[in-house]
Amino acid sequence: MAALTTKNIGGFLARQGIIVAFVLFMIGFALANDRFITMDNIFGVIRSSAILGVMALGVTFVVIGGNLDLSVGSMMSFSTIVVLDLHDKLGPALGIPAMYGMTLALGAFIGFLVGYLKLNSLIVTLGMLSAIHGLTLTYSGGKNMDIADKEGTWFGIFGQGSILGVPVPILIFALLAVVLSMVLAKTPFGRKVYAVGGNGMAATFSGVPRARVVFMTYLISAFCVATAGLIQASRSLGSQNTVGQGMELEVLAAVILGGASLLGGSGTVFKTVIGVLILGFIQNGLLLVGLEFYVQYVVTWVIIILAVWLDIAAKRGRLLSPIA
Amino acid sequence: MTDEKPALRLENIVKTFPGVRALDDVSFAVMPGEVHALMGENGAGKSTLMKVLGGILQPNEGRIFIEEESTIMTTPLDAKAKGVVFIHQELSLADELSVAENIFLGELPRKSFGRVDWGKLYEQTDAILKTLNVGFNARTRVGDLSIANQQMVEIARALTVDPRAVIFDEPTASLTDAEKVVLFDVIADLKSRGVGIVYISHRMEEIFKITDRISVLRDGQYRGTLETAKTDEDEVTQLMIGRSLDLSRNEEHREHGEVALEVRGLSCGDLYRDVSFKVHRGEVVGFYGLVGAGRTEIAETIFGLRDPSEGQILLDGQELRIHSPVDAIRHGISLVPEDRKGQGLVLGMNCRDNMTLPQVDDLTAGPFVSDGAEIAIFDQYRDKLDIRTPGWRQTVGNLSGGNQQKIVIGKWLSMHPNVLIVDEPTRGIDVGSKSEIHNLIRDLAGQGYAVIVISSEMPEVLHVSDRIVAMYHGRIMREFSAEEVTEDSLIQAISGIESEKVA
Ligand SMILES: Nc1ncnc2c1ncn2[C@@H]1O[C@H](COP(=O)(O)OP(=O)(O)OP(=O)(O)O)[C@@H](O)[C@H]1O
Numbered sequence A: 001m002a003a004l005t006t007k008n009i010g011g012f013l014a015r016q017g018i019i020v021a022f023v024l025f026m027i028g029f030a031l032a033n034d035r036f037i038t039m040d041n042i043f044g045v046i047r048s049s050a051i052l053g054v055m056a057l058g059v060t061f062v063v064i065g066g067n068l069d070l071s072v073g074s075m076m077s078f079s080t081i082v083v084l085d086l087h088d089k090l091g092p093a094l095g096i097p098a099m100y101g102m103t104l105a106l107g108a109f110i111g112f113l114v115g116y117l118k119l120n121s122l123i124v125t126l127g128m129l130s131a132i133h134g135l136t137l138t139y140s141g142g143k144n145m146d147i148a149d150k151e152g153t154w155f156g157i158f159g160q161g162s163i164l165g166v167p168v169p170i171l172i173f174a175l176l177a178v179v180l181s182m183v184l185a186k187t188p189f190g191r192k193v194y195a196v197g198g199n200g201m202a203a204t205f206s207g208v209p210r211a212r213v214v215f216m217t218y219l220i221s222a223f224c225v226a227t228a229g230l231i232q233a234s235r236s237l238g239s240q241n242t243v244g245q246g247m248e249l250e251v252l253a254a255v256i257l258g259g260a261s262l263l264g265g266s267g268t269v270f271k272t273v274i275g276v277l278i279l280g281f282i283q284n285g286l287l288l289v290g291l292e293f294y295v296q297y298v299v300t301w302v303i304i305i306l307a308v309w310l311d312i313a314a315k316r317g318r319l320l321s322p323i324a
Numbered sequence B: 001m002t003d004e005k006p007a008l009r010l011e012n013i014v015k016t017f018p019g020v021r022a023l024d025d026v027s028f029a030v031m032p033g034e035v036h037a038l039m040g041e042n043g044a045g046k047s048t049l050m051k052v053l054g055g056i057l058q059p060n061e062g063r064i065f066i067e068e069e070s071t072i073m074t075t076p077l078d079a080k081a082k083g084v085v086f087i088h089q090e091l092s093l094a095d096e097l098s099v100a101e102n103i104f105l106g107e108l109p110r111k112s113f114g115r116v117d118w119g120k121l122y123e124q125t126d127a128i129l130k131t132l133n134v135g136f137n138a139r140t141r142v143g144d145l146s147i148a149n150q151q152m153v154e155i156a157r158a159l160t161v162d163p164r165a166v167i168f169d170e171p172t173a174s175l176t177d178a179e180k181v182v183l184f185d186v187i188a189d190l191k192s193r194g195v196g197i198v199y200i201s202h203r204m205e206e207i208f209k210i211t212d213r214i215s216v217l218r219d220g221q222y223r224g225t226l227e228t229a230k231t232d233e234d235e236v237t238q239l240m241i242g243r244s245l246d247l248s249r250n251e252e253h254r255e256h257g258e259v260a261l262e263v264r265g266l267s268c269g270d271l272y273r274d275v276s277f278k279v280h281r282g283e284v285v286g287f288y289g290l291v292g293a294g295r296t297e298i299a300e301t302i303f304g305l306r307d308p309s310e311g312q313i314l315l316d317g318q319e320l321r322i323h324s325p326v327d328a329i330r331h332g333i334s335l336v337p338e339d340r341k342g343q344g345l346v347l348g349m350n351c352r353d354n355m356t357l358p359q360v361d362d363l364t365a366g367p368f369v370s371d372g373a374e375i376a377i378f379d380q381y382r383d384k385l386d387i388r389t390p391g392w393r394q395t396v397g398n399l400s401g402g403n404q405q406k407i408v409i410g411k412w413l414s415m416h417p418n419v420l421i422v423d424e425p426t427r428g429i430d431v432g433s434k435s436e437i438h439n440l441i442r443d444l445a446g447q448g449y450a451v452i453v454i455s456s457e458m459p460e461v462l463h464v465s466d467r468i469v470a471m472y473h474g475r476i477m478r479e480f481s482a483e484e485v486t487e488d489s490l491i492q493a494i495s496g497i498e499s500e501k502v503a
C-alpha cells in the first residue's frame, strides 16, 4: 500500500510536475521578495515575455510538426535590423511589409529544405542560424542600426504604445496566440500538423501532403519571428546585430516547458503560452532575488532538462523507470 | 497432468484503465508442457492479461504464481529472469540495430572493460537463427527485414533464455505458411522441454492444430476453459461471441458492371513486372500470393506511393496520372495499408481524428473542422464495425490491436471510394468481426464499388473473392474465377510450380 501511494505521488508529479514546480517557485519568490507579486511586476513580466512568446507560438507549429527551428533567434535579429533600416529608406508603411516579405522568404527557404528536400531540420536550422547572422552583418555592415528621427515617427507604437492601458506587445501576443490557437486546434491544416508530426508515414498514407505541411509550419514560424522583430525594433527604435542571439534556446525551452514533445505530434498553443509565462516569471524572480542575469543561461538549461525529463516521465506515468 | 503444479497461475486479476475495466477478476493457469490458447474478441483483454504476466503492466488486484510460489513481476526483464518470456503482438524492435543486437538487447555478451564481444554475439545469434531456419543473418539491419522476418527476430529473442513459460501474442498475424511451420516446430520443441506456452490467436485452424486447451475471455471476464480435443470451432465461437458464424466459400454469383480499374503492363523495377488486370464495378478481386510476391507494391503504385517504370493505370477507361496519395484519393481510390502501426494510424491521436484524417478538408464549417460532422462519421463506423472504445477521444494507441485495425478500415470505408484496395484487412481481427468485415466487403461490391483484397489467408481469399489473381515473384501466374478455383490449384500457382511446368 505504501509503495502504491509513493508511486501515485510520483505519477502525479510526473504528469503535473511543471505546474507543481512553478507554484513552488512562485511561492518561494513571493516570500523572498515582496515586489514579485505586484501588478506592476506581473505586467512587466508579461510585456518583456511578449517577444519571446510571439516567437514561441510559431515554433510550436514547427515542433508539433516533428521538426526543430533553431534559426529563430538570428532570424529575429535580421528582421529587426532590416525593418529599422527600411524605416528610414522606405518609410515605415512600406518598410514593414518589405521586412515581412524578406523574413518569410527565409522561412520559405528553410521550409523548402526541410519539407520538400527532407533534410534534417536540426542541421538545416543550425546552419541557418549562422548563415542568417552572416546575412544580417552583411546587410548592416556590422554597425548598429538606428532610426534617425526617433521623435517624428509613429513606428514606436508596436513596442511602446498601449491601448486602454494594455501595452501593445501584450495585445499582439494575445491576438496572435488566439488566432494561431484556432488555426492549430480547429482547422484542417492544424489537424494535419499533428498528423505529420505524430506519424509522417501514416499521414502520407492518408493523403496528407507532408512536405507542404512542414513548409507551412516554417512559414508560420517566420511570420511570428518577423512580428517579434517588429516589436523589438519598435521598442528601442535602434538595435545591435545580435538582439536575438541565444533566443532560439529560450524559445525551445518555453515550448517544451509547455508540454510539446520534441518527437512531434503533441502540444498546444495554450500550453506554449503557459510555458512562456513560467519561463518569464522564473527569470524575473531570479533577478528580483538578486542573481545576476547570466545565471539565467544556466537556469534556462536546467529548465529544459527538467522539462524533457518530465515529458518522458509523464509518458511512463512515473518519475524513474527501468523501461524506456 | 492434473497432479502437476502449473508453470504459471494468475489469480483474480483486475486491471482497469480510465473508462475501461480491461480485466475483471480473471484467473488462468498454464501447465508445464502445455500449449494453452487464449481466445476472445478484440478488446476482450487478452493482451492486457499477458502484459500483467510479463511485467509490463501492474494489476490493480490479484496475484501471480510461478510454480505455485507467489511473485510480483516488476518489469519485463524481471519477468524474463523469472522465466517468463513475452513475444508481442505489436513488434517492438529497434530498426537501426542489427538482428543480433536486437535479440540480445540489454544482455550483450561482454569482454573486458565492458566492450561488446561481437564475435560471440554473432556466433550465438547465428546458432539461434539456424534453429529457426530463416533467410537472414545476425548482422542484418532489422529495419531492412520484412514484417514477417521481424516477427522471427522477436521469436528468436525468446530462445536466448531457458524459459518456463513463453507467451505468444498473435505471432502468426504476419507470417507466411512456411514461416508458420517453423514457428510451430519451435513451439513443439519448447513444449517437449516442459515449457508452458500461452498462445493468443484469432485463427481457428492454428488453435486446433497446436493447442491442448483453450481459455476464453469476454469483455474482460473469464468465460471458461475447453479441452481442444473435445471441442469444435462452433463451441469456441459461441463462448467467445455468443453466436455461431457462417464461414463458407463465396458461392453467390453476381452480375458485374463496367470495368472500373484497369492496369496494363505495369512494371516497377524488380518488384513486379508486366502486370495486367481489370476490376469491374461490383466485383471483389482477391490477390493471393506469398509475402513478397509484389502484391503490396502494386497496391502502393495504384495509390500513388510508387512511380511505375512502365505501364498504365486506367479508371473508367481514362488513363490516370497519379503521383501521390492526394491524387489517388481525388480519383476515389482508397488503400487500407498492411502495416497499421506504421502506415495506418497516428497512434498518439484520438480515434475520431484518425478516422477522418483523409477527408478532414471536406468536413468543415467555415474555416474550421466541424466537430459534429466528424463525430457523425465516427459514430457511424464505430457501430458498423463494432469498434470497442470508451469514446472518440480515446487515443488510438490505447485500443486493442484488432480495434486499431478497425479504425483504419473505417477511415477508408468512410471515404466512399470508387476503388477500394485492402491489404491484409483482417490481420489481428477476431472471428466475429472478421466475418462482419467480409460481409461488409461483399456489400460494398454489391453497391457497385470495385474492390481488391490482398490477403495471405486462403480461406479469406476464397470467402470474399469473385475472382482470384495468383501472384508469384512479381508476376501474375493465373487468374481464377470463384467457381473454378481449388485450393490445390491456387497453392500451385502461388508457389511457381505451374510456371515451371509451362516453361
Ligand atoms: N494503455 C491503455 N489505456 C487505456 N485502455 C487500454 C490500454 N490498454 C488496453 N486498453 C483497453 O483494454 C481493453 C483490452 O485490451 P487488450 O489489448 O487486452 O485486448 P485484446 O484481447 O488483446 O484484443 P485484440 O484481439 O484486439 O488484440 C480494450 O478495451 C483496450 O481498449
Ligand SMILES: [Mg+2]
Binding pocket: B046, B047, B048, B089, B169, B400, B401, B402
Ligand atoms: Mg491483443
